[in-house]
Amino acid sequence: MGTKKDREQRLLLLLTKRHDYMTSDELAEHLGTSQKTIYRLIKKINETHGDGLIQSEKGRGYKLNYEKYISQTNFQPSQRSQYSPQERRNRVTEELLLSSPNAKNVYDLFEEYYVGESVIFSDEQLIAEHLQQYDLRLERKQRTLAALGKEANIRRAIADLIQMHNIIEIDELKNNSELNFNHYDVLFILDQLKLIEKQLEMTIPYPYNVNIFSHLYILISRLRKVHQLPNEEMSPLSKKEQERLQQDTALYQVAQAAIGNVENYLHSSLPTSEVYYLYQYLSYSRMQGSLSKVTKFSSKVVEITNTYLNGMSQRLNIPIKGDSIFLDLANHIKPMINRLEHGIHIKNSLLDQIKMTYETIFTDVTNVSAEVSQDFTLPTINDDENGFITLYFARIIETNQLPIRTVIMCTTGVGTSELLRVKIEKKFPELEIVDVVASRDAQRFTEKYPGIDLILTTISVSDTIPIPSLLVSAMFTRDDQNRLQKRIEAIYDER
Known part of the structure; x- marks a missing residue:
């Protein structure tokens, strides 16, 4: 239920949304507590912050003196929700999925977002539609919500919700505060990934390492919420699944060891199916190492x-x-x-x-x-x-790009043009300099060197030459280099 201060804050926030009288019975139902607790909370609030903050009227119940409430800054919510409507729904959905099949109090789910009943109702409809994509349903009973369906679908829905898809370097997870992950769980799972790679003598590259991390994190988070997985998870493996494990003993043993470590970490037993699930993720992953070559x-x-x-x-x-x-x-x-x-x-x-x-x-x-x-x-x-x-x-x-066949052209074809050639060959090895020619030989070189891709020239090229050209200075400045780099990229793109 939380601390007494949290309960007081929740009661006040509930009354701010109603702007009307609520009976002790209604308050107790919304907060998931007893009427006696409501009486004690109201008495404590009025004793601490002055009589009249929560007003009472016989037969009608309790009402917040809103002007007095907003004048007391210590009761103001310290921080309004900074989440967008979509982020809010994602976080609520994630909480429902992690807690499935257990029901969650609606007020508990939405209290930190400071939204009213109409917004909550709208969110429920959208969350229900989202869950249907995974063959899951949203069940509402009185003031509670629950996400119900097969465990495999629940985990698939959680995996798609967890906002870690922009992580490319797996070690970034250690210090990424935006993910709001349990730090100790992160370190534990990263250790398991290192052990898996060590035992297989392989490296698991992105995105497969992130997906395995996600799978283990969801498993740990689910167990923290529900303590015991649904009965379907306890069912034994099918004969086909058992045969597959026995045929791939290396991955099976690694998966078995990792799940055993999870059991020790959580002080909880897991069904054999969890070994098979992790085995599947490993078998669906690309491995880099000595074994992958054979x-x-x-x-x-x-x-x-x-x-x-x-x-x-x-x-x-x-x-x-x-x-x-x-x-x-x-x-x-x-x-x-x-x-x-x-x-x-x-x-x-x-x-x-x-x-x-x-x-x-x-x-x-x-x-x-x-x-x-x-x-x-x-x-x-x-x-x-x-x-x-x-x-x-x-x-x-x-x-495997073919080199760009290039001709350098200047007025005489000698002197500074040879210096230009040396600079270009040093900076742009992807260019194949087939010759350095004088402008007077322009027409003849097109016959001598068919298949030229580019002319680099210190003078203007005649429009009659049907080959792309780039005008550069004899000193080949940094600006010339940047322009040439863009031209090379354009040629490769056209190819």
Whole structure:
């Protein structure tokens, strides 16, 4: 229930919202306490802050003297809610989900936001609609609310609500005050991630490490709220699930050890299904390390990987081949298929930047993904997954770009132009300087060197030469360098 001071504050805040008389019975129901406690609280408040702050009238109940209330600054809420309506609903929803199936008093859920009954009613409708997306329902009984449904759906809804998707470096979680996480729980889970990586002799990269962190944090938070998970969590594993664990002993043993550590940390027993849940997250994650290099791929993974490589090669009009490229992408495709088939969703905090920076590649990947989903009977591959795949092909392009064939042109083709050549080759190794020519030879060099991408010139180039050019000074100043860098980026984008 909280301290006496908290109860007094809650009573006063309730009366400020009503601006009318409330009976002791109504007050007791709203605050989830007894009528005797209400009488004692009112007496204490009036003794401490002056008779008449809470007025009483026989047959009508109690009413706050609002003018007297606002004149006493020590009763004013110290800080109005700084949350937006959406943030408020998210926080209330998170509290309901973490406490599920237990009911929460409506007043307790909304008291820190200083909103009235109409706002609370509106929030309830919107929260109920949100929960329906996860096959969950919002149940209201008298003055309480409860989120009800299957445990797997509850955890999925919590995972989507927890605002940690912009975390890329996992160690940032130690000092991120915006997340409002339990500091000791954060340190404990980060230790478990390090132990998992050590035992597997692998590194779990972003975003998979963040998703595993989220899974364990939700598990710990749920147990702190409800102490005992719903009965469905206690059911034994199916024969198929048991067989899968036995076939992958390395991940199974690691998951078992980590859940055992959680049990010791919370002084609470957990069902075997929790080992399987963590095992699933590990198996759905991309691993980087010695074992990942010898991973065996199913024929399905091989076919899907080749579909992406061939489809993107055609769309980008560049050859994409090689064992290392195949292995790199296949190691991503394998856990992605598992995630799709089991409804695991990973957030991509870089998605907006990826769409903006690699717009063409992202569009092409999305189109290939649509073909993959259809041809291999997979669920729709969402934008988050497409964003991750886009980075693979962006990296291939960045690291395998053909050099930009460049000609340097000046009045004579000698002297300062050779100095210019040395400076450019040193600063921009992606340029292949095929020759230094004089302006009088402009027409002939286009025949001698077909396929030139760029002319760097210290004089104006004739409009009759159909090759992009950039005018620079012979001293190749910093401004020239910046302009050339932008031109190089533009050429790569056009490719």
